[in-house]
Amino acid sequence: MTAPAVLLEGVTKRFAGHVAVRDLSMTVPTGGIFGLLGPNGAGKSTTIRMIMEIYLADEGRIEILGTPHGARALSDRLGYIPEERGLYKKMKVIDQLIFFGETKGIVRGEARKRGLAWIERLGLGEWRDKKVEDLSKGMQQKVQFAGALLHDPDLVVLDEPFSGLDPVNSQVMKDVVIDIAKQGRTVLFSTHIMEQAERMCDRVVIIARGEKVVDGTLAEIKHQFGGTHVALTFSRDKEKAARVLADRSLVASVDDYGVTADVELASGAQAESLLEALVHAGVGMTRFELVEPSLQSIFIAKVGAEAVTAARKEEVAA
Amino acid sequence: MNKVFAVIRREMVERIRTKAFLISTFLLPILMVVMMVLPAFMMGGTERTQRIAIVDGTRDGQLGAAVESGLARPTFTKDGETRPLYDVALVTAPDGVQLAEDSLVALTGFSREKMPTTLDGVLVLTDETLASGKAVYLGGNAGSLQGMGALQGTLSQALMRSRLQDAGVDEAVVMKAMMRADIQSQKVADGKLTGESGEASFVLAYGMGFLLYFVILIYGAQTATSVIEEKTSRIMEVLASSLTPFQMLLGKIVGVGLTGLLQVGIWGGVVFLASSQRGALAGLVGLDPSAMAAMPIPSMPLDLLVVFLLYFALGFVLYGALYAAIGSMVNSMQEMQQFMMPVTMLIVFGFFGVFAVMKDPTAGIGLIFSYIPFFAPFVMPVRWSMASVPVTQLVLSLASMIAGILAVAWLAARIYRVGILMYGKKPTFREVFRWVRQG
Numbered sequence: 001m002t003a004p005a006v007l008l009e010g011v012t013k014r015f016a017g018h019v020a021v022r023d024l025s026m027t028v029p030t031g032g033i034f035g036l037l038g039p040n041g042a043g044k045s046t047t048i049r050m051i052m053e054i055y056l057a058d059e060g061r062i063e064i065l066g067t068p069h070g071a072r073a074l075s076d077r078l079g080y081i082p083e084e085r086g087l088y089k090k091m092k093v094i095d096q097l098i099f100f101g102e103t104k105g106i107v108r109g110e111a112r113k114r115g116l117a118w119i120e121r122l123g124l125g126e127w128r129d130k131k132v133e134d135l136s137k138g139m140q141q142k143v144q145f146a147g148a149l150l151h152d153p154d155l156v157v158l159d160e161p162f163s164g165l166d167p168v169n170s171q172v173m174k175d176v177v178i179d180i181a182k183q184g185r186t187v188l189f190s191t192h193i194m195e196q197a198e199r200m201c202d203r204v205v206i207i208a209r210g211e212k213v214v215d216g217t218l219a220e221i222k223h224q225f226g227g228t229h230v231a232l233t234f235s236r237d238k239e240k241a242a243r244v245l246a247d248r249s250l251v252a253s254v255d256d257y258g259v260t261a262d263v264e265l266a267s268g269a270q271a272e273s274l275l276e277a278l279v280h281a282g283v284g285m286t287r288f289e290l291v292e293p294s295l296q297s298i299f300i301a302k303v304g305a306e307a308v309t310a311a312r313k314e315e316v317a318a
Numbered sequence: 319m320n321k322v323f324a325v326i327r328r329e330m331v332e333r334i335r336t337k338a339f340l341i342s343t344f345l346l347p348i349l350m351v352v353m354m355v356l357p358a359f360m361m362g363g364t365e366r367t368q369r370i371a372i373v374d375g376t377r378d379g380q381l382g383a384a385v386e387s388g389l390a391r392p393t394f395t396k397d398g399e400t401r402p403l404y405d406v407a408l409v410t411a412p413d414g415v416q417l418a419e420d421s422l423v424a425l426t427g428f429s430r431e432k433m434p435t436t437l438d439g440v441l442v443l444t445d446e447t448l449a450s451g452k453a454v455y456l457g458g459n460a461g462s463l464q465g466m467g468a469l470q471g472t473l474s475q476a477l478m479r480s481r482l483q484d485a486g487v488d489e490a491v492v493m494k495a496m497m498r499a500d501i502q503s504q505k506v507a508d509g510k511l512t513g514e515s516g517e518a519s520f521v522l523a524y525g526m527g528f529l530l531y532f533v534i535l536i537y538g539a540q541t542a543t544s545v546i547e548e549k550t551s552r553i554m555e556v557l558a559s560s561l562t563p564f565q566m567l568l569g570k571i572v573g574v575g576l577t578g579l580l581q582v583g584i585w586g587g588v589v590f591l592a593s594s595q596r597g598a599l600a601g602l603v604g605l606d607p608s609a610m611a612a613m614p615i616p617s618m619p620l621d622l623l624v625v626f627l628l629y630f631a632l633g634f635v636l637y638g639a640l641y642a643a644i645g646s647m648v649n650s651m652q653e654m655q656q657f658m659m660p661v662t663m664l665i666v667f668g669f670f671g672v673f674a675v676m677k678d679p680t681a682g683i684g685l686i687f688s689y690i691p692f693f694a695p696f697v698m699p700v701r702w703s704m705a706s707v708p709v710t711q712l713v714l715s716l717a718s719m720i721a722g723i724l725a726v727a728w729l730a731a732r733i734y735r736v737g738i739l740m741y742g743k744k745p746t747f748r749e750v751f752r753w754v755r756q757g
Contacts, residue, residue: 052559054739075560086553091332102324103560147556 003066005030005155005186006051011060013046020046022210024060028188028203033181035201036190037295039303043210044190045083048159051188052080065155076105079153083160083190085144089133093124093143096132100147111150118146122172138169145173149180156180158189162196174200198295208303218295225298227252228265230274231291236284244277255297260287262297321561325569326576329544333577343581347588368438368465370457371407371422375415375444382408382443384476392468403468407437415444419456427458441469451477520676523700526626527672529582530633530696534665537578538634538641541571542654545645545738554738563735567727571638578634625712626699632719633695636726637661643730646737653744668696679705688715691722729754 006028013021021043028034038044049055050062053071064071064078071078088096094115101111119128122142127135132143141164149156161177162170177187177200191197197204198218206214214221234241238259245254245261250269255262265274275288333339370389374382389404411418419442428436439457447453453473455466482489548554557566644657671693675684684701687693694715701707736753737745745753 049555054555054558071559072562078559080556080559082552082555082559084552084555086548086551086556088328088332088548088553089551090336091328095328095331099324099328100556100560103321103557105320107320144556 002030003063004028005034005065006188007061007063008047008051009061011047011050011057011062013043013050013055014058020210021050021057021207024207024210024212026205026212026215028186030186031181031184032202033177033187033189033200035197035204036188036207037192037194037197037204037214037299038190038207039192042207044192044207045159046210047207048157048188048190049082052078052157076151077154079148079151079156081144081148081158081161085141087132087140087143087147090131092129092131093119093135094128096143097147097150101150104151104153106151114150115146118150122146137164138166141165141169142172145176149176152185154185156185156187156189158187160191161189162191162193194294194296194299204295206299206302213302214298221295221298222292225293225301227267227293228269228271229291229293229297230263230265230271231287231289232261232263232278232285233287234259234261234283235286237282240281241278241283244274244281244283247277250274250277253301255300262291262294264293264297322565322569322572325561325566326573329570329573330577330580333540333574334580339577339581343584346585347592350585350589351592367401367405368403369405369407369436371409371437371440373409373411373415373418373422373440373442375411375418375442376448377445379410381448381476381480382410384479385441385443385473388472388476389469415442419454423456426456441473447473448477448480520704522622523672523676523703526699526703527669527696530630530699531665531669533578533582533630534634534637535662537574538637538661538665539658540578541574541638542641542645542658543651544570544574545642545734546648546651546654549646549649549738558738563731563738564727566738567639567642567731567734570642571635575631575634575638579630622699622703625702628716629695629698629719632716632723636691636695636719636723637665639723639726639730643733643737646734647740647745647750649744664692668693671697672700675700676704685711689718691719691726694719 004027006026008024008026011021011024012019024043024047036044036047046055050057051064051071061068062070064074067074088099091099094112097115097118098108098111101114102108106114116128119125122145124139124142124146127139132140135143145161148158156177158177161173165173177189180187181202201218203217204214204221205212216224232241245251245263248266250266250273252264252266254264263274265271271290278285278288372382372385376382386406386408389406390402392403393400394403409418409422419440422437422440425433425435426437426440437457439455442454442456444453451474455469479489482492548557561569640661641658644654644661647657648654668687671683671687674681675687675697678684679701684697687697688701688711698707698712698715702712732754733750737750
């Protein structure tokens with residue numbers, strides 16, 4: 001079996017006064033897309049920075065691509081986009097890409113060739129000789145992507161890669177990420193948008209308040225989470241459903257979106273009983289479907305609204 | 319190592335491409351050439367023969383003739399021919415000084431187109447001139463300091479001669495007695511004459527000190543601002559994932575330093591070229607070559623050039639590392655000022671050392687400064703140029719310099735490593751000390 005792309009064992013990081021990451025262990029297998037999920041302030045960026053050797057872990061062990069020498073020694077095989085994007089504002093797009101390539105050990109001529117190819121691929125052709133500061137935010141993001149991927153890294157680490165992108169650009173970036181995974185390379189990315197992670201990731205780890213709460217493949221996680229979930233779409237008289245959904249012998253929890261709702265049945269309750277009760281109450285529905293639990297609902301259940309607020313408070317305090 | 323070159327290259331290319339660099343690099347030499355050409359051009363254009371009438375109202379009528387012969391001497395060159403500076407008409411005043419004066423003044427101060435025979439001025443000499451030295455000049459150019467100075471000098475000489483004669487003293491004896499001392503200085507090194515004049519060494523010493531002072535102050539600060547820019551544009555984290563803090567630090571200091579050296583080199587080259595080709599330059603603007611002011615360019619012996627460049631490079635690395643560390647600690651140019659203060663003080667102190675050494679190249683202060691890494695780059699080249707420095711002292715000084723650089727680089731790299739990713743509030747000196755300890 002090949003060594004994992006990233007291995008964390010009992011990693012802890014403290015900052016003046018508080019623990020950002022506590023005793024975190026996780027394994028990112030080689031190949032595929034790995035999601036590091038968590039609410040704001042959970043310790044995602046800190047974890048990623050420790051993986052990239054920008055912060056040193058206070059305790060624990062980190063192995064990258066099967067070696068313990070740290071990310072900087074392997075820098076030429078790694079691609080990284082930090083949460084805070086950064087480009088030289090006064091530099092031309094192509095010069096910027098060449099420079100990024102050179103810092104990854106690619107000779108100038110080759111870096112230029114690859115830079116041009118990426119510019120073509122991301123549709124930045126007419127911006128090639130423009131200064132970065134003249135580009136829109138979305139285009140700057142593309143330049144950042146190209147800069148991090150120019151040297152065909154074996155492991156790509158992306159901190160919140162899709163934040164601030166419009167749907168079109170988001171789609172382009174998603175295709176790039178999927179493409180890397182198809183080539184057998186590894187992508188590790190962090191996000192707090194669950195829908196995205198659910199559609200893209202093979203494996204996820206959810207952390208909250210610096211600690212791991214969920215770890216596994218999507219199928220495993222959903223299976224372990226268990227329960228019977230029903231997706232509802234209302235057509236009329238939705239208010240009449242309120243009393244039924246409040247019945248704790250039938251319904252364990254409701255995630256209400258207004259027109260639609262995700263319902264988790266109480267243990268031992270049957271979906272048929274719920275349907276019967278809703279019809280009896282006179283609720284109009286266009287959808288009543290047994291579904292797998294969404295990552296979102298797992299996330300909410302595991303992390304909890306209260307955990308999110310707690311983390312925010314800590315953020316403010318720190 | 320290739321990565322360091324990439325950083326150096328980026329730092330240089332992006333810096334050289336800025337408008338500020340291009341303007342300052344090429345505007346200054348143009349200004350220098352203009353400064354050389356302009357005075358000659360202006361003076362050459364305005365010089366012409368001055369028509370002056372001297373009214374001699376003295377009893378024996380000797381003084382007027384003496385002044386006339388004195389004014390006949392100065393000449394100027396225009397269009398390749400030599401012309402007298404003054405055209406003097408000596409007028410005796412049998413009908414009284416006032417009458418002659420009035421009639422001459424009536425001819426003075428017209429434009430030459432209107433009245434070709436107009437006078438530039440009238441000099442009135444009376445018995446009182448002989449007694450107390452008081453004379454009257456009435457002229458259109460009475461405001462010209464230079465013209466009045468020349469006139470006054472000539473008159474003083476004539477008066478002195480006349481008075482000496484009256485007192486029965488031989489003029490030649492007085493001239494001989496008044497001859498000034500004239501010291502010709504030459505530099506001696508290792509018991510041999512070097513052939514350099516003392517004055518040239520002075521210019522050289524001052525020039526070297528100033529160059530280092532200027533480049534460190536301007537470009538050192540640029541090292542700091544460049545780090546701040548990388549922090550505010552948030553590119554630092556991307557770089558930090560690819561480069562070690564040491565690679566970033568080294569690349570930046572060397573890149574900025576080389577840019578500074580390039581600019582100063584271009585300036586120096588233009589001065590040298592303009593000065594050595596000043597004949598051709600004068601011809602270009604239609605001037606007489608001798609009319610151009612010469613820029614003093616002392617020749618630089620090879621050993622001095624080597625010593626100077628060595629200390630220049632070491633000095634820049636030392637201060638560059640300090641500046642980069644400062645840049646990494648702060649978030650804005652405003653915050654930078656406070657931390658820059660001590661470094662600026664060191665530089666100014668070092669520059670003062672140059673003057674101390676120039677005053678007395680063999681004094682103890684020069685020796686002490688030679689062993690302090692922050693001051694040695696200023697003091698050592700000057701000492702080398704003005705006095706002979708024992709090789710052991712040079713070696714010791716260089717060793718202290720290298721030890722200083724290692725210590726500062728170690729310190730700077732530790733501050734840099736933590737500082738570059740530190741945003742938000744400005745650190746206190748105590749926090750910076752903790753960064754260094756943590757390392």
